[in-house]
Amino acid sequence: MVPSLLLAAGLASAAPGGGAPFAADFTGATLRVDLYHSGTSSEEHFAIRRLRVEGPWPGSRTRLIDTSNLGKYMVEVADLATNRVLYSRGFASIYGEWETTAEADREWGTFEEAVRVPEPRRPFQLRLRKRGPDGTFREIWRTSVDPRSRFVDRPAIQEADVTELMIGGDPARKVDLLVLGDGYTAAQRPKFLADARRALAALFAVEPFRSRKEDFNVRALFTPSPQPGITRPRAGIFRDTPLGTRYNAFDSERYVLTFDDHRWRDIAASAPYDVVAIMVNERKYGGGGIFNLYCTFAADSAFADYLFVHEFGHHIAGLADEYYTSDVAYEELPPIEVEPWEPNISALLPDGMPKWRALLSEGVPVPTPWDKETFEKESRARQERRRRLRAEGAPEEELERLFAEERSLFTAMLASERYAGKVGAFEGAGYRARGLYRPSTDCIMFTRDEVGFCPVCAAAIDRVIDGYTE
Incomplete structure (x- = not known):
C-alpha cells in the first residue's frame, strides 16, 4: 500500500478530452x-x-x-x-x-x-x-x-549501454523502437548488435514499414547475461537472465514471454521507447507479441525474420493471429457474437460485411470462397508431423526443414487461389475454423510465407504509426 497517495473516489462519468496544450x-x-x-x-x-x-x-x-x-x-x-x-x-x-x-x-x-x-x-x-x-x-x-x-x-536515469541504430528526429514525433536482448553474455555484445541490425533490415524490407522507415527512431540497449540462452523448462534448462524471458508461457512450448514486467521496464527506462522488441539468444523457434506491451523472438531461428515481423505486428498494431490450425493455449476463443476488436479479423457483424469494407476488392464476393478443405488437410498433416518430432526430441534442424517445406507448399497453394491478391473475407482466422474471417488468402499474420502484410494489416499499421507521428 502507498500511504496517503490513493484517495477514495466515486464512479463519476468521464468527460471528453479538451484541446488544452x-x-x-x-x-x-x-x-x-x-x-x-x-x-x-x-x-x-x-x-x-x-x-x-x-x-x-x-x-x-x-x-x-x-x-x-x-x-x-x-x-x-x-x-x-x-x-x-x-x-x-x-x-x-x-x-x-x-x-x-x-x-x-x-x-x-x-x-x-x-x-x-x-x-x-x-x-x-x-x-x-x-x-x-x-x-x-x-x-x-x-x-x-x-x-x-x-x-x-524520482530516481535519476541510469546510464546504460545504448546504441542508436537509426535516429530520425524528435521522439515525440517518431515511433521509438527499443531493442532489448536477453541471454547474451558480455562477450556476445557484438552478436547482439548484429542480430538487432539484421532484424531491423527484415522489418524495414516489408511494407508499410519500408515506406515509413523515416518515422522511426531505433535504439538497442544491451544488458549482459551470466550465461548464454534463456529458460527452456521442457528441456530442463533454467537461466537467471536480466529480462526473465522464457519459453513455454502458458505451457505453450514456443510461446516466449517475460513475466517480470517491472524488472524489464527498470532496464528499459534508460532509453525513450514507445514499442519494445526483445531478442532472445536462442535458435529454438519461438516468440510472442502483445499489443502495446512488447514482442519477443528467437534471434537465431532460421525463421527469425518472420518471427520478428509477425510478432511486431501484434505488438504495434494489435493484429490478430489469422491462423487457426495450430495448437494454442487459450480455452476461451474469440467471441463470435460481436465483432472482434482486432483490425484484421471479422465476424461479419452486424450486417454481413467485414470492418474493412472500404478496402474490399471490386467484384469479390463476401464471404470469399477459397479451397479451405485442402488447406486444412495439408496443414493438419504437418501439425501432426510437428507434434511427433517435438515428442521425439528431434533437433531444431528437422523442424526448420518441416517449416521450409510448409512455406513452399502453402505459398504456391494460396497464390493459386482464384482471389489471391484480392481483399475479401476468407473464412478461417483467429484460431477459429468457422465464424471468423481474414482479409486475404495469405498474409504474414496467417502463414510463414514470405508475402508480407495484406492491405488491411498494412493499413492498420499505418494508422498506428500516424498516431505516434502526427
Missing part, C-alpha cells in the same frame, strides 16, 4: 505506474506497487486521446478537479491472455503490469477500462493519485 496539463516527463493484476477467469483486481517518474515523455504531445478502439483494456488519466480526460491508451496484457486459459478457471493468478502515461501537473484519476461482452469498454478500476506526493519515486 500539452504543457498546460503535463510536466513533460513519463510517469510509470507499476501494478499487480490478480484474479481468476471470473474476477480481477488491481493494486499499485510503485509510481516512478522516468525520462521525457516519448509519445505524441498532440494525439493524447486514443480513438483507435484497439486493445482489451484501456488506461485513462482524468483531471481530478474537472473530470476532464487528459490521456487514454488501449492495450492488451499477459493477464488478459491468462484469464482465457484453463488454469484461470481453477486458481488465482497475479501478474506484474505497468502503465506509462505523461506525468500530469495536478492530482488525477487513473482509470482502467476493459472491453465487455458487447465489445465496448467499461470501467473496472480507478484510483486517485497526487503526482506531487513524496511517495512517487
Whole structure:
C-alpha cells in the first residue's frame, strides 16, 4: 500500500478530452505506474506497487486521446478537479491472455503490469477500462493519485549501454523502437548488435514499414547475461537472465514471454521507447507479441525474420493471429457474437460485411470462397508431423526443414487461389475454423510465407504509426 497517495473516489462519468496544450496539463516527463493484476477467469483486481517518474515523455504531445478502439483494456488519466480526460491508451496484457486459459478457471493468478502515461501537473484519476461482452469498454478500476506526493519515486536515469541504430528526429514525433536482448553474455555484445541490425533490415524490407522507415527512431540497449540462452523448462534448462524471458508461457512450448514486467521496464527506462522488441539468444523457434506491451523472438531461428515481423505486428498494431490450425493455449476463443476488436479479423457483424469494407476488392464476393478443405488437410498433416518430432526430441534442424517445406507448399497453394491478391473475407482466422474471417488468402499474420502484410494489416499499421507521428 502507498500511504496517503490513493484517495477514495466515486464512479463519476468521464468527460471528453479538451484541446488544452500539452504543457498546460503535463510536466513533460513519463510517469510509470507499476501494478499487480490478480484474479481468476471470473474476477480481477488491481493494486499499485510503485509510481516512478522516468525520462521525457516519448509519445505524441498532440494525439493524447486514443480513438483507435484497439486493445482489451484501456488506461485513462482524468483531471481530478474537472473530470476532464487528459490521456487514454488501449492495450492488451499477459493477464488478459491468462484469464482465457484453463488454469484461470481453477486458481488465482497475479501478474506484474505497468502503465506509462505523461506525468500530469495536478492530482488525477487513473482509470482502467476493459472491453465487455458487447465489445465496448467499461470501467473496472480507478484510483486517485497526487503526482506531487513524496511517495512517487524520482530516481535519476541510469546510464546504460545504448546504441542508436537509426535516429530520425524528435521522439515525440517518431515511433521509438527499443531493442532489448536477453541471454547474451558480455562477450556476445557484438552478436547482439548484429542480430538487432539484421532484424531491423527484415522489418524495414516489408511494407508499410519500408515506406515509413523515416518515422522511426531505433535504439538497442544491451544488458549482459551470466550465461548464454534463456529458460527452456521442457528441456530442463533454467537461466537467471536480466529480462526473465522464457519459453513455454502458458505451457505453450514456443510461446516466449517475460513475466517480470517491472524488472524489464527498470532496464528499459534508460532509453525513450514507445514499442519494445526483445531478442532472445536462442535458435529454438519461438516468440510472442502483445499489443502495446512488447514482442519477443528467437534471434537465431532460421525463421527469425518472420518471427520478428509477425510478432511486431501484434505488438504495434494489435493484429490478430489469422491462423487457426495450430495448437494454442487459450480455452476461451474469440467471441463470435460481436465483432472482434482486432483490425484484421471479422465476424461479419452486424450486417454481413467485414470492418474493412472500404478496402474490399471490386467484384469479390463476401464471404470469399477459397479451397479451405485442402488447406486444412495439408496443414493438419504437418501439425501432426510437428507434434511427433517435438515428442521425439528431434533437433531444431528437422523442424526448420518441416517449416521450409510448409512455406513452399502453402505459398504456391494460396497464390493459386482464384482471389489471391484480392481483399475479401476468407473464412478461417483467429484460431477459429468457422465464424471468423481474414482479409486475404495469405498474409504474414496467417502463414510463414514470405508475402508480407495484406492491405488491411498494412493499413492498420499505418494508422498506428500516424498516431505516434502526427
